Amino acid sequence: MGEMHWLNKEGVPHDFFPQLKGYVLLSEKTAEALLAGAPKTLDQVFAAAKASKPQAFALSATARIHTVANTTVIESPNIVAELKGSDATLRDQYVVYTAHVDHLGICPAVEGDNVCHGALDNASGTASLLEIVRAYASLPKPPRRSVLFVFVTGEEMGLLGSDYFAHYPTVPLKSIVANVNIDGAPGVYFPMKDVVVLGSEHSTMSNEVNSAAKALGYDLSPDPMPEEVLFIRSDQYSFVLQGVPAVDVTDGVKSTDPKVNGLDVVKKWLVTRYHTPLDNMDQPIDFDSAAKGSVMNFLVGYEVAQRNNVPEWNQGDFFGSTFGPRHNATGE
Numbered sequence: 001m002g003e004m005h006w007l008n009k010e011g012v013p014h015d016f017f018p019q020l021k022g023y024v025l026l027s028e029k030t031a032e033a034l035l036a037g038a039p040k041t042l043d044q045v046f047a048a049a050k051a052s053k054p055q056a057f058a059l060s061a062t063a064r065i066h067t068v069a070n071t072t073v074i075e076s077p078n079i080v081a082e083l084k085g086s087d088a089t090l091r092d093q094y095v096v097y098t099a100h101v102d103h104l105g106i107c108p109a110v111e112g113d114n115v116c117h118g119a120l121d122n123a124s125g126t127a128s129l130l131e132i133v134r135a136y137a138s139l140p141k142p143p144r145r146s147v148l149f150v151f152v153t154g155e156e157m158g159l160l161g162s163d164y165f166a167h168y169p170t171v172p173l174k175s176i177v178a179n180v181n182i183d184g185a186p187g188v189y190f191p192m193k194d195v196v197v198l199g200s201e202h203s204t205m206s207n208e209v210n211s212a213a214k215a216l217g218y219d220l221s222p223d224p225m226p227e228e229v230l231f232i233r234s235d236q237y238s239f240v241l242q243g244v245p246a247v248d249v250t251d252g253v254k255s256t257d258p259k260v261n262g263l264d265v266v267k268k269w270l271v272t273r274y275h276t277p278l279d280n281m282d283q284p285i286d287f288d289s290a291a292k293g294s295v296m297n298f299l300v301g302y303e304v305a306q307r308n309n310v311p312e313w314n315q316g317d318f319f320g321s322t323f324g325p326r327h328n329a330t331g332e
């Protein structure tokens with residue numbers, strides 16, 4: 001598949017390091033051969049890596065690494081819509097919703113189908129966001145702050161569309177007060193009783209999240225799979241990297257149907273359908289539950305757009321301390 005990068009205004013690929021003159025992926029067997037006669041065995045190397053111990057030593061083998069690169073420029077747009085806020089002062093501040101429109105395209109075949117349709121990941125998210133746009137557009141009065149609805153491209157290739165947008169936003173970066181990302185419409189798998197909100201523990205957006213969940217009668221559950229580090233794996237992270245507080249409302253672990261173990265359903269989906277042709281329209285989809293999950297996302301953004309105070313990173317938060325200062329910078 002090669003790799004994809006977005007190009008900056010000078011045509012230079014972002015997040016590409018020409019200092020790395022060559023890199024290779026080796027099979028275990030070839031790696032063992034390369035390490036023959038070295039101070040450490042491959043097992044010791046992996047053990048040290050697992051223990052986060054830096055390691056560098058000379059090999060007795062030598063290798064010539066020779067890189068041939070072919071590049072092609074392709075275009076894939078982000079799609080942005082804006083709803084002007086109703087408050088003369090606050091309308092210059094923006095809540096940004098995102099959902100990614102891309103998926104993998106042609107992928108390894110399952111049951112004779114080699115198209116990764118991406119029905120739940122992320123056609124459900126974009127469909128949900130379209131309905132949220134419709135809801136905002138039909139309000140008798142827009143919220144106080146303005147709202148941007150950004151359908152981003154290239155998420156699966158490394159959050160490319162959202163990262164580009166966060167570097168070259170259509171409004172000043174410092175005027176973006178929050179991001180609400182939808183990667184998979186929450187609620188699609190089963191009648192959802194709770195939500196897991198990635199990012200909520202890092203900023204005061206927990207206030208908006210708590211209030212929206214309360215209005216809808218959702219319980220809030222902690223992330224059941226922290227080892228998956230989902231907070232940094234979808235488009236919200238592009239905003240976090242530029243210092244913008246963000247949340248991603250994801251599926252809960254409890255069902256209103258006592259016979260259903262929500263977490264089991266989600267985990268089973270991840271190992272059987274995620275990023276395969278089976279993420280298609282033939283799978284069970286709970287549209288009623290997803291509609292309610294969409295209201296949750298509507299409300300979270302709406303509350304941010306209405307409140308007097310803009311979201312702030314929590315005191316001492318890792319993401320806030322590390323990236324927060326970029327929010328007020330002028331950007332590229």
Ligand SMILES: [Zn+2]
Pocket residue numbers: 100121122155183184
């Ligand atoms: Zn996705």
